[in-house]
Amino acid sequence: MAAARVQLLLSGRPELVSFARSVCGLLGAGPGLGPWPIHCSLKRGRIVLSSRPFPGASARLPLQRPPFCPFAALDEPPRVPGAELPTDRGVDLGVAVILQSSDKTVLLTRRARTLSVSPNLWVPPGGHVELEEELLDGGLRELWEECGLHLPQGQFSWVPLGLWESAYPPRLSWGLPKYHHIVLYLLVISQESQQQLQARIQPNPSEVSALMWLTPDVAAAVAATEDGRETPRLLPQDLPPSVLALELEEDGKARPLVLPMSTLLRMIPTMAEGKERVSTGSKFALRLWLQHLGRGTPPPCKSAAHLDPGPAKEEWNMDPLPPNQGSGK
Numbered sequence: 491m492a493a494a495r496v497q498l499l500l501s502g503r504p505e506l507v508s509f510a511r512s513v514c515g516l517l518g519a520g521p522g523l524g525p526w527p528i529h530c531s532l533k534r535g536r537i538v539l540s541s542r543p544f545p546g547a548s549a550r551l552p553l554q555r556p557p558f559c560p561f562a563a564l565d566e567p568p569r570v571p572g573a574e575l576p577t578d579r580g581v582d583l584g585v586a587v588i589l590q591s592s593d594k595t596v597l598l599t600r601r602a603r604t605l606s607v608s609p610n611l612w613v614p615p616g617g618h619v620e621l622e623e624e625l626l627d628g629g630l631r632e633l634w635e636e637c638g639l640h641l642p643q644g645q646f647s648w649v650p651l652g653l654w655e656s657a658y659p660p661r662l663s664w665g666l667p668k669y670h671h672i673v674l675y676l677l678v679i680s681q682e683s684q685q686q687l688q689a690r691i692q693p694n695p696s697e698v699s700a701l702m703w704l705t706p707d708v709a710a711a712v713a714a715t716e717d718g719r720e721t722p723r724l725l726p727q728d729l730p731p732s733v734l735a736l737e738l739e740e741d742g743k744a745r746p747l748v749l750p751m752s753t754l755l756r757m758i759p760t761m762a763e764g765k766e767r768v769s770t771g772s773k774f775a776l777r778l779w780l781q782h783l784g785r786g787t788p789p790p791c792k793s794a795a796h797l798d799p800g801p802a803k804e805e806w807n808m809d810p811l812p813p814n815q816g817s818g819k
């Protein structure tokens with residue numbers, strides 16, 4: 491099996507995970523929606539996960555997958571006809587940055603329509619973690635590559651929010667999965683305002699076609715439209731009909747974009763299509779961000795991150811760990 495960035499502690503030692511296996515399932519996830527509390531060691535270029543405490547674990551984070559996760563379905567008998575997946579690949583590691591401004595808004599970007607994976611999807615800046623790369627540095631690198639945004643050293647703090655098991659395509663009805671990641675969502679808290687950060691953003695048009703800042707109220711409405719729920723949550727009656735975003739033109743310049751709220755509240759379709767929406771994993775991350783702000787209902791496992799976020803320290807319901815300050819890379 492090729493070198494994998496995600497390892498599980500199942501029998502007292504780290505083991506690589508086969509591409510075709512559900513990480514949540516191997517860690518004992520039940521039939522419910524989750525999330526499940528997972529102990530993890532965040533190391534350079536890789537992550538070790540266990541359902542139980544272990545020496546070297548640096549955080550306990552909520553882990554979740556969508557109800558329609560293809561790897562969960564493939565784990566269940568009978569096997570899907572023709573469902574032959576690679577046996578020489580492992581599960582990869584991704585990182586995404588929930589960038590919070592000093593006035594408590596968070597940044598989402600719309601992936602370019604020309605991308606082969608998840609085009610037209612609203613997500614936080616993020617991507618694949620490189621070999622031997624610190625996880626925070628990977629998130630900051632993706633923030634720079636996608637948005638041209640550099641965060642000065644000493645002007646931000648960070649804390650891990652949670653883990654998401656991601657597949658693409660995201661449903662078996664779209665086709666067999668070609669990619670399998672565990673995505674680590676990092677909350678990066680800037681000391682700059684939304685206006686200050688926006689003034690320095692220079693989006694990469696080959697990756698980003700638009701961007702927007704969500705307030706907690708709008709983020710709560712988006713997070714409430716959980717993909718896969720049998721009964722959608724009730725939405726506030728006073729939601730604005732639209733939100734203001736910025737869209738990149740062909741010459742790279744940005745113009746205002748009035749984005750209908752219905753676009754942000756759109757659920758994942760059963761069959762593949764290119765309509766823009768907020769990704770299912772991003773909704774999970776927004777719920778964790780709202781919980782961090784004290785605006786959301788804690789997930790059933792009651793397992794928010796328990797790292798000390800430094801200057802922006804909040805109250806956590808976990809044992810504290812040493813502070814983590816951004817390197818500013």
